[in-house]
Amino acid sequence: MTAWFITGTHTGIGKTVVTGLLGRFLKEKGDSVITQKWIQTGANTESNDIHNHDKIMNVLDDPEIRSVEATMRCPYRLSFPSSPHLAAKLENIVIDPQFIKEQYHLLSRRFDHVIIEGSGGLLVPYSTNGLLVDIVQSLHIPILLVSENILGTINQSLLTIEAIQKRSIPFLGTILNQVHPENAQIAEDNPVAIGNFTSSPIIGSLPYSPNIDKLYQHLSYAADGLC
Secondary structure, rough: OOEEEEEEEEOOOHHHHHHHHHHHHHHHOOOEEEEOOOEEOOOOEEHHHHHHHHHHHOOOOHHHHHOOHHHHHOOOOOOOOHHHHHHHHHOOOOOOOOHHHHHHHHHHHHOOEEEEEEEEEEOOOOOOOHHHHHHHHHHHEEEEEEEEOOOOHHHHHHHHHHHHHHOOOOOOEEEEEOOOOHHHHHHHHHHHHHHHOOOOOOEEEEEEOOOOOOOOHHHHHHHHHHH
């Protein structure tokens, strides 16, 4: 079994899309794949990252996927669109990291690959004394970083990579994702600059495009060396 934890430099930068595309890539290789989102905040019918993973992976009607209990894939669904610690506080819920680990292990025994999408950035708190990265570190899950390919991402990416390396968590590398149109010179220079200041690899860059199949072509090319 192989696991990946998909984190980002901040929220809204394409972690959901990358998670689904990576799952699709592994599935098309013939492996069994499941995704997780340990803590979903802002949860409603329009904000369901697990559903979006399955849609991108083309597994909405897959019987093996549908047989998995919803709690296993998303242990905590919280309504308020905020950091997990605040959303949990507003609903009087205590997020138990042991429960998250148990759900992860249940899936890891059933599937070849488990891909976990994080909530926001790496150092997001789930309580007043716990960070999401603490759970990742305790499970020894390798991290893949998604950075939005915009002005400012060099600093955000290097800070995130430094935090990963400080905790001795295996780091797979960085995918630059262009969520919005950007100056071409900045978009081309960002991966070069990030690569110059870290020994970790730049896995690839996704262009700005609403076409999932086009993004999949770029992701599959990059992921071929990763997987």
